[in-house]
Amino acid sequence: xxxxxxxxxxxxxxxxxxxxxxxxxxxxxxxxxxxxxxxxxxxxxxxxxxxxxxxxxxxxxxxxxxxxxxxxxxxxxxxxxxxxxxxxxxxxxxxxxxxxxxxxxxxxxxxxxxxxxxxxxxxxxxxxxxxxxxxxxxxxxxxxxxxxxxxxxxxxxxxxxxxxxxxxxxxxxxxxxxxxxxxxxxxxxxxxxxxxxxxxxxxxxxxxxxxxxxxxxxxxxxxxxxxxxxxxx
Amino acid sequence: xxxxxxxxxxxxxxxxxxxxxxxxxxxxxxxxxxxxxxxxxxxxxxxxxxxxxxxxxxxxxxxxxxxxxxxxxxxxxxxxxxxxxxxxxxxxxxxxxxxxxxxxxxxx
Numbered sequence: 001x002x003x004x005x006x007x008x009x010x011x012x013x014x015x016x017x018x019x020x021x022x023x024x025x026x027x028x029x030x031x032x033x034x035x036x037x038x039x040x041x042x043x044x045x046x047x048x049x050x051x052x053x054x055x056x057x058x059x060x061x062x063x064x065x066x067x068x069x070x071x072x073x074x075x076x077x078x079x080x081x082x083x084x085x086x087x088x089x090x091x092x093x094x095x096x097x098x099x100x101x102x103x104x105x106x107x108x109x110x111x112x113x114x115x116x117x118x119x120x121x122x123x124x125x126x127x128x129x130x131x132x133x134x135x136x137x138x139x140x141x142x143x144x145x146x147x148x149x150x151x152x153x154x155x156x157x158x159x160x161x162x163x164x165x166x167x168x169x170x171x172x173x174x175x176x177x178x179x180x181x182x183x184x185x186x187x188x189x190x191x192x193x194x195x196x197x198x199x200x201x202x203x204x205x206x207x208x209x210x211x212x213x214x215x216x217x218x219x220x221x222x223x224x225x226x227x228x229x230x231x232x233x
Numbered sequence: 234x235x236x237x238x239x240x241x242x243x244x245x246x247x248x249x250x251x252x253x254x255x256x257x258x259x260x261x262x263x264x265x266x267x268x269x270x271x272x273x274x275x276x277x278x279x280x281x282x283x284x285x286x287x288x289x290x291x292x293x294x295x296x297x298x299x300x301x302x303x304x305x306x307x308x309x310x311x312x313x314x315x316x317x318x319x320x321x322x323x324x325x326x327x328x329x330x331x332x333x334x335x336x337x338x339x340x341x
Contacts, residue, residue: 107257181283
């Protein structure tokens, strides 16, 4: 393990640690839900390891339970993860000089939290080994938390009161990521348009409204930057 | 409800459907570079996407637009905590505190 990889790993982990608590209730809820639709613990953890995608898991479980055709379940999961094509493209430059196997692993481990934590450093740090470490620190930690607490949820199914609304901690974690970004005016415009449209278009089938809202938010931020006539600092 | 072995086939298909979008450009790398202006626009992706995921959690309840709710108050508290203080745990403490406090005062 090169020393710069280890340095990056440590710094990425440290930057992400406080935010990562938001994953815990999300993983618990996913575990509870997988038990709720009748998976055995082995099936539940199999899905958790193979799919490793919170929104796609939670979004497809009701369809699986209802006996929906496989193709529709798979398309739904794909659409729920479409936003990651955008994230993946934004991060791609940060993986210059990183071997192919590590890229596949990094792709599979990509999450909202890891993306928001790592993007800036991934595009600015000169050392590929350091960048890979800085990315894998938060990503591997997310993976571990996700498996451990989903397992806790599977085991605890039925004994955690729903009234605790623990899943709201995941929303707070995303807010904590969003607040510093929205200090820059065009970013704020992007967030307002993205959030507003996601609410307005919530009735679109297959949660396609979220995709439309993200694309429109990006366009609005870009337009706001052009309109101000200067680039972001 | 019981599931047979085909459930594992579905998991593998779901794994592909969720991993391919994530791995796409990370794996293709320089061979599929996006145009400069698209890259610039993509800097707005995290803000737009995070807001698009969070906003329905805060403003929609049971499919209906809800402008005043314990969740909105909790979100406002979390935003204020994040803006005013550097402590990274505080937004979670204030947000969940407000959510539980209001949930106690106003049983739905």
